[in-house]
Amino acid sequence: MAEYAVGPLISMLKDKVSSYLLQRYKVMDGMEEQREILERKLPAILNIIEDVEEEVAYRSGVSAWLKALKKVACKANDVFDEFKYEALRRGAKEKGHYKKLGFDIVSLFPAHNPIVFRYRMGKKLCRIVRIIEVLVEEMNTLGFKHLQPAPPSKQWRITDSVIIDSEEDIVSRSRDEEKKKIVSILIGQASDGSDLIVLPIVGMGGLGKTTFAQLVYNDPAIKEYFQLRRWCCVSDDFEVVKIANSICETNENDRDKALQNLQNEVSGKRYFIVLDDVWNEDADKWKKLRTCLKHGCKGSAVLMTTRKEKVAEIMKMCIDDSHDLGKLPKVFLKEIFESRAFFSQKPNAAELGDTVEKILDRCGGSPLAAKAFGSMLSTKTSMKEWMNILTRSNSCDAKKEVLPILKLSYEDLPSHLKQCFAFCAVFPKDYEIDLEILIQLWMAHDFIPLKEGDNLEKVGREIFNELTWRSFFQDVKRSHPKEKQSELRSRTVCKIHDLMHDIALSVMGKSCLTIVDRPDQKELLSAGATHHLFSSYHFTGTHSHDYLKKQSPALRTILYTNDKAFGPAPYLSKHSHLRALQLFKLRKLPLRPKHLQHLRYLDLSNNEFIKELPKEISIMYNLQTLKLSNCEKLGQLPKDMKYMTNLRHLYTNGCTSLKCMPPDLWQLTSLQTLTYFVASSSPGCCTISELRDLNLGGELELSCLEYVTEEHAKESSLGNKEKLTHLSLVWGDDCIDELDQHRNVLDALKPHAALEFLGICSYGGTTFPTWVKSLIFLQHLTGLHLDGCTMCKEFPQFDQFKALEVLVLKRLNKLQSLCSNSSSAAFPALKDLRLANLELFERWVATEGEKLKFPLLENLRIENCPKLTTLPEAPKVKVVRLEEDKAQLSLSILVSRYMSCLSELFVIVRDTEAAPTPKLDRDPEVSLSELALTGCSFLFPSSPLQHAVGVWKWFGQLVKLHINFCDTLVYWPEEEFQSLVLLKILLIEKCSKLIGPTQVKGCRTRERAQFLPNLTILAIRNCGNLTELFVLPPSLRTLNIDKCVSLEFIVGQDNELESPQHFNTAASLEHCNDLASESIPEPPASPRINPLPCLVYLRLCNCNKIHSMPVQLDTLKCLNIKNCSGLESLDCLGDLPLLETLFLLRCKKLASVPGSTGNYSALERIIIEYCPAVNIKPLYAHLQRRRDSLEHEDISRAGLSNPDE
Incomplete structure (x- = not known):
């Protein structure tokens, strides 16, 4: 096709x-x-x-x-x-x-x-x-001839772009009994104390397996019974790292870290995970994932969907049979079909006859087929057209599934819709597509037909809506704004059903190349002519570079979408027909505008190295979209941007080094998006008044408003920009408001009433203009940020904004309360509340003794509000962050009923004199999984002779603990941590008095297998007095030590490691289940037994007193040692047969690389720099033989001395 x-x-x-x-x-x-x-x-x-x-x-x-x-x-x-x-x-x-x-x-x-x-x-x-x-x-x-269209009869539906989800209720009713059965099995088995339950849902494509799994996932009984729920779309590639990242909601490239994160995520919790659309028949891959999942509590469950019985047989656990999803009864199929085909009015029954019944027979019980058929026929206005479609269609069955109907649905699309959808084959399966980006890519390739008076973006949204109506897109939702990327607004994202993706691939053939994992060099170089390249792999490498050199100039799209990607700059010189280009972080941009004259879409976002753009970029007259978001060092934009008259979208949010905007921006009459504008009084810069004639929409941050006059502010005409939904207004921190200049400017910058988000920062006025406090004017406001308005005495009644979901108040020196009284005060929609540096804020309601309720609040953050001593009513709060000088709110939260529903607690208390309080000896129900303590000396005894603070016995569910700046932490707090049997991650930083193991007469170190038995990650940083590590449990997988300048030993002293009896080896092996499928060699006959049989990642930095590694660590996969000037030998580590990554940097006494280089069969990455004593000759031959399998290699500076010394 x-x-x-x-x-x-x-x-x-x-x-x-x-x-x-x-x-x-x-x-x-x-x-x-x-x-x-x-x-x-x-x-x-x-x-x-x-x-x-x-x-x-x-x-x-x-x-x-x-x-x-x-x-x-x-x-x-x-x-x-x-x-x-x-x-x-x-x-x-x-x-x-x-x-x-x-x-x-x-x-x-x-x-x-x-x-x-x-x-x-x-x-x-x-x-x-x-x-x-x-x-x-x-x-x-x-003899090609144009066929006349069928004469119209009765128009059954007037088409429009509205997307209707009426099928959800139909499917819910049709599958209700099946859903109850599955929920009963899952909860029943879990209640019986079963180990991990894996229940497969089996059925042909398009039968509704995903929708059915969603019904189960969102069932109230499932939500209530399981502590953790996660959804993971697996698809064709059963990549364990990808699945782990999806469950943990992270983006970790390192395999071992990803699996470790997964274990930590599920540990100690009764979880429910859906693995949707599984195809994998490799039992070993499933075993590796299953091993990590077994770290959850008994009764945890996995629901997986698949089309293949063999996959179900491999994966099912604690279940006799899979659940075969039945075909949807015809009565419900008919409801779905008619909701699409006869959207606005039902046709004449006599005219239709038995046509609908014949169509339903074709659907074969598939709701997807019914949707596709209905959407397709909704555009047909005569019986002749209906019969023509019916004649061309084939029935769905278990063998052909629903593909014939979906192909017919695609063939029925108007030509411009075909091209827009087919382009989506460039994205991987199950990829979350950003609608705004998708439309901009369509525009870049001229896929969107434009009629006079139309707007490209508007037509693009109509195309998207039409394709969604026809079931080509699904899972359309709004994503949360990414604050780290300085985004103010949420975005629309969607996915493509895997069967629809197959249709797109069949249309595009080899025109698209998608790289999500390490590419095979031979396959890459043998690929045919490609028009569109997508890569989300984290390393570009020489393979991709060679591929781009080999490719014909026909390449139109290059998208590197991984923010963490690294490698050599892609070869672009010959690709003069590029329309869309997205690059990763590069120190030097490979842009040659004379080769990129056709470029319409350029994304350089998140590049921390760019200081300026090529000065000739202004000759890229075709450019429509330029993304520079979070290029923090970018100091200026090209002065001649005014000649780039096709520019429609300019993203500069997060470009905090920009000094001003280029002059004459008003000439960019097509500009619709400008996310960040820096005002300036310098000559040759654009003034804010030039925004007057620009039809801007979306988000806009106006910065350095101290340079703006009231006249220019009025001329900007923000009130006429009805498409502008998110506005942030920022003055300089130290600016003084002279003659009410700030207030007059703010009043003149009054936006359109459709505003959804308002941010005001460093405003110097004593009062806000009327529009800021107007309930009627800001009735659509869902987000409000006020920061640094230090002189302001009068504030809005915040509870009057009933649609408000996020409220952030910082550095408001005169604010004393949120509202005047609680009789009408309520925040019915508020989910996120952040208060910081409010020196006079003492009550939630001005009237003393009254309380304020937040029925939906989930996130509460209070920092440095010294007069506030009480917490609000928030029954659904999940995450609390507190920062204060004295332990007031911190003690309140620890003894409050919040502790029973909290999942994460972050506490910073700077008072080092506070003593433990008896209040903390109570024993409430606590489900806390993550705890971060900064300071908080009152939670640790100041002497090893004192008893442990009683609060620690509450934390049996704790999985992650972070201790920072704690002066009372001197020894390993064994008694405090006795209850932490589920702890997985322990981070200790900047505890300057920390020495090492307890040295008290009569105290004896506990056996390794019994102390923190599930600890898997230990990181210790900036503990300058630490001389010896704590007693490490055998379950440890990751060890990260940095800037511990007094540290002499990693795992005990040499004489402690000579005896096998020093370790409980039987217990040690229980913690290595996740390595069961790996080829771990038999331990050598040596008295130095491996005390850490599960350790896969070891990082040592800036530890100058460590001279050697006295133990064999056979399971290491990553060894990273940097700036350890006293380190002389790594010989005792063993042969390291599983080692994948070896980094040795600035170790001037190190004489050799560890182990036998001939055993480095798994090595993928190696860097050795500035180790002048090291002998690397044995490495050369081995690396030469394995050059094709190495992802990254750099040993060119191995024998050089450190130039900084």
């Missing part, structure tokens, strides 16, 4: 041929005849193309003709894009762009000499016209 989407290309070409730009700037002088030929021929081809595409399956010669037509159409589109660029270049020249660029930039323009341009383009155009004329002759010879 890859050659069939030709219609959109021809339509696109027809529009370009008749473009007014080509006439306006006379770029086709001397080529008028060829242009006229195309203007005649293209409509003729377009007239028959859809019918030809339908005939390809049963007429010989059609396929070859379509392939030839597609090839020439692609070339012709490129040629007319060159004409367009030349027209834009001449337009910019008329406006004076050349005069400002200088010869060094002008010389970069491709063939800007008119005579040379005419000659070069004339040859190209003549070639294309000749081929098209031949194809038109063949078209006539083959």
Whole structure:
């Protein structure tokens, strides 16, 4: 099917041929005849193309003709894009762009000499016209004719772009009994104390397995019974790291860390996890995942969906049989079909006859088929069209499943919808697609047809809505804004059903290359001509570089989407037809604007190295979207941006080093998005008044408003920008409001009443303008941030904003309460409340003794509010963060009823004199899983002779503990931690008095297997007095030590390790289940027994007193040692057969690499730098043999001395 989407290309070409730009700037002088030929021929081809595409399956010669037509159409589109660029270049020249660029930039323009341009383009155009004329002759010879559309009868539905989810209730009713059965099995088995339960749901594609699993997942009984619920979409690739990241909601590239995170996530919890759409038949992969999942409590359950019985047999546990999902009864299928097909009105029953019943028979019990059929037929207005669809369709069955109907549904799409959907094949299966980005990519490739008066983005949303209505997209939802990326607003995201993704892939063929894991070099280099490249893999490497060198210039899309990706800069010089480019973090951008004249979409976001853009970037006249979000060091934008007249979206949020905006931005009349604007009084900078005629929408942050006058603020006309939904107004921190300048400017910046988010920072006025306090004006407000309004005395009545979901109040020196009284005070929608540095804030309600309720509050953060001594009523709060000088709120929270529902608690108390209180000896129900303590000396005894604080016995469910800046922590607090039997992660930082194990007469260290028996991650940083590590349990998998300058031993002293009796080895092996499927070698006959049989990751940095590693660590996969100047030998570590990563940096006394290099069979990454004493000769031959399998290698500076010493 890859050659069939030709219609959109021809339509696109027809529009370009008749473009007014080509006439306006006379770029086709001397080529008028060829242009006229195309203007005649293209409509003729377009007239028959859809019918030809339908005939390809049963007429010989059609396929070859379509392939030839597609090839020439692609070339012709490129040629007319060159004409367009030349027209834009001449337009910019008329406006004076050349005069400002200088010869060094002008010389970069491709063939800007008119005579040379005419000659070069004339040859190209003549070639294309000749081929098209031949194809038109063949078209006539083959007898292609335009088929007249069927005459309309009764219009059954007036189509629109509204997406209806009426099927949800239908499916819920139809599957209710099945759902109750599954819920009963899961909870019943769990209540019996069963080990991990894995229940497969089996059924053919399109039967509704995912929807059924969602019904179970969201059942109230499931929500109440299980402590943790997670949904993971698996799809074709059963990649354990990907699944672990999905469950933990992280993005960890390292396999061992990802699996460790998974164990920590489920440990000590009765969890319920859905693994949706599993295909994997490799039992070993499932065993590795299952081993991690077994760390949860008894009664934990996994519900998985699959089409394959074999997969179900491999994965099921504690269950006799899988659940075979039945076909949807016809009565419910009919409801789904009719809700789509007859959306606005029901047709005449006599006219329909038994047509609906025949269609339902075709659906084979599949709700997806019923949706697709209904959506497809909703656009048909006559019985003849209905019967034509029915004739072309095949029935669904277990063998063919629903694909025939879905293919028919795709073939029924208008040509521009076909192309828009087919492009989505570039994304991996189950990828969460950002709608805004998707539409911008469609625009970049000219997929969106534009009629006069239309807006590209609006038409793009209509296309998306239509495709969603037809079930090509699913799981449409709003995502939370990413505060770390300085985003103010949520975004619309969606996914594609895996069967629909298969349709897109079948259409695109080899035009798309998607890389999600380490690519195979041979497969990559043997790939055919590719138009679209997507890579989410974390390392680009030489393979990708070689691939880009080899690829033809036809490449149109390159998307590197992994923020953490690293590697050499991609090779771009020959790819002059690129329309969309997204790069990862690079110190030097490989951009050559003269090679990127057709580029419409450029994403350089999150690059912490960029200080300036190439000065010639302003010649990229076609650019529509430029993303620079979070380029923190970017100091300026190109001064000549005003000539980039096609620019529609400029993302500068998070570019905190920008000094001002380039002048004359008002000339960018197409600009619709500008996320960050820096005002300035410097000459040659854009003023805020230039925003007046820009139709901006979405989010906008206006910064450095101290340089803005009231007159300029009024001229910006923010009140007329009805598409602007999120607004942040920021003054400089130390600015003084003279003559009410701040208030006048803020009043003049009054936005449109549709505003959803308002942020005001460092405002110096004593009162807010009326519009800020107006309930009527801000009735749609869901987010309000006030920060640094230190002089303000009057504030809005915050409880009056009933739609408010997020409220952040910081550095408001005069604020004393949230509202005046509690009789009408309520925050019915508030979920997130953050208060910080409010020095006078003492009550929730101004009236003393009254309380304030937050019925939906989930996150509460209170920092440095010294007068506040009480907590609000918040029955559903899950996460609390407190920071204070004296332990007031901290003690309140520890003895409050909140502790029974909290999952995370973060406490910072700076008072080092506070003594433990008897109040903490009570024994409430606590389900806390994460605890972070900074300071909090009152929670530890100041002497080993004192008893432990009673609070520690509450924390039996604790999984993660972080201790920071605690001066009373001197010894390993064994008594305090006796209850922490489920603790997985322990982080200790900046505890300057910490020495090591308790040295008290009569005290004896507990056996390793009994002390913190489930600890898997230990990190100790900046503990300068620490001389020896604590007694480490054998369950430990990750050990990270940094800046412990007095540390001498990692695992006991040499004489402690000589005796096998020193360790409880039997208990040790119980903690290595997750390594069961790995090929761990038999331990050598040596007295130095491995005390850490599960350790896979070891990192040592800045520990100068460590001289050697006295133990064998056979299971290590990652060894990272840096700045350990006293380290002399690693020989005792053993051969390290599982080692994947070896980093040795700045260890000047280290004499050799660990183990036998010949055993480095698993090695993937190696870096050795500035270790002048090391002998690396044995490494060379081994690395040479394994060069193709190495992901990264750098030993070029291994024998050099550290240049910084």
